[in-house]
Amino acid sequence: MENNKPFFWPEGILIGLLALGGVFSVGVMMLLRPNTSEAQIRPNISVNNVSGNTGTQQRIEKFKGAMLTIWQQQAQIKGFSYPVPSRFQGTIIKEAKFTQPEKVIALTFDDGPWPQTTKQVLDILKSNNIKGTFFVVGQNLKNYPELGKEIVAQGHVIANHTWHHWYHFFNQQAAAFEIDRTTDLIYQVTGVKTTLFRPPGGMMHNGLVGYAKAQKYTVVMWSADSTDYKLPAVPKLINNVIKDSRPGGIVLMHDGGGNRSRTVQALPEIISNLRKQGYRFVTVPELLEIEDKEIQLLVKKK
Numbered sequence: 013m014e015n016n017k018p019f020f021w022p023e024g025i026l027i028g029l030l031a032l033g034g035v036f037s038v039g040v041m042m043l044l045r046p047n048t049s050e051a052q053i054r055p056n057i058s059v060n061n062v063s064g065n066t067g068t069q070q071r072i073e074k075f076k077g078a079m080l081t082i083w084q085q086q087a088q089i090k091g092f093s094y095p096v097p098s099r100f101q102g103t104i105i106k107e108a109k110f111t112q113p114e115k116v117i118a119l120t121f122d123d124g125p126w127p128q129t130t131k132q133v134l135d136i137l138k139s140n141n142i143k144g145t146f147f148v149v150g151q152n153l154k155n156y157p158e159l160g161k162e163i164v165a166q167g168h169v170i171a172n173h174t175w176h177h178w179y180h181f182f183n184q185q186a187a188a189f190e191i192d193r194t195t196d197l198i199y200q201v202t203g204v205k206t207t208l209f210r211p212p213g214g215m216m217h218n219g220l221v222g223y224a225k226a227q228k229y230t231v232v233m234w235s236a237d238s239t240d241y242k243l244p245a246v247p248k249l250i251n252n253v254i255k256d257s258r259p260g261g262i263v264l265m266h267d268g269g270g271n272r273s274r275t276v277q278a279l280p281e282i283i284s285n286l287r288k289q290g291y292r293f294v295t296v297p298e299l300l301e302i303e304d305k306e307i308q309l310l311v312k313k314k
Contacts, residue, residue: 097304108260125159126268150175150194171208182219234264
């Protein structure tokens with residue numbers, strides 16, 4: 013029984029726990045100071061002066077490495093990674109354009125977070141080691157914040173799909189509300205400051221895109237439409253994606269906004285088919301980074 017255990021622990025275990033506690037404290041400090049460079053952090057977590065046997069040293073080194081990994085992940089979550097190249101800020105993109113086609117493609121999912129479906133999509137992507145780009149609706153993120161956190165925690169990109177997902181015309185004030193409020197909530201929930209925007213229904217002239225471009229958002233459209241919002245049969249849904257997929261492409265699917273069970277059924281086959289064709293899956297920011305690097309190389313050669 014628990015009450016029969018001695019109050020005092022062996023001295024060696026106590027010393028080891030104290031050492032690990034010190035490292036953990038430094039790790040917490042690292043997370044609270046995300047702007048500190050890794051070079052600045054490393055001296056603070058040095059364990060060279062910690063006494064103990066080899067096993068304890070190894071455990072501490074392993075723990076230190078884990079804390080560094082957590083810090084790096086947090087830095088990425090806070091928006092320090094995957095920046096959108098400046099040439100794409102305030103522009104509209106439908107796909108990346110390569111002079112020498114590289115077989116990369118981006119899977120994107122709209123209208124979430126959504127109960128059950130978003131988690132199912134995340135599980136499929138995780139099992140296939142793929143990162144996607146999720147364009148979330150603000151009011152859905154408000155209702156299901158834990159799903160939004162899970163999107164980011166698994167390394168996916170989260171982006172703006174307005175607050176209400178309405179299709180009517182927006183004056184500047186209304187457009188600002190729809191976009192800015194969603195961006196603010198994404199940051200509050202996940203720590204991500206997104207600069208990616210997708211207009212509901214792909215509507216280009218109802219005030220939303222104009223406002224987004226003026227605020228330097230990258231307006232992300234698509235080159236392959238699954239039309240899963242029309243609830244086609246699963247084979248049709250799969251074919252819709254495959255027939256229009258090409259290097260640098262952006263695939264439109266939905267994890268929310270209605271019954272997306274057919275999307276969930278189709279997704280593994282879509283992934284398998286594209287992989288057999290030699291495709292590699294990337295996020296939208298990664299896709300733009302690849303195009304930007306190619307452009308820079310072309311400029312240098314001139």
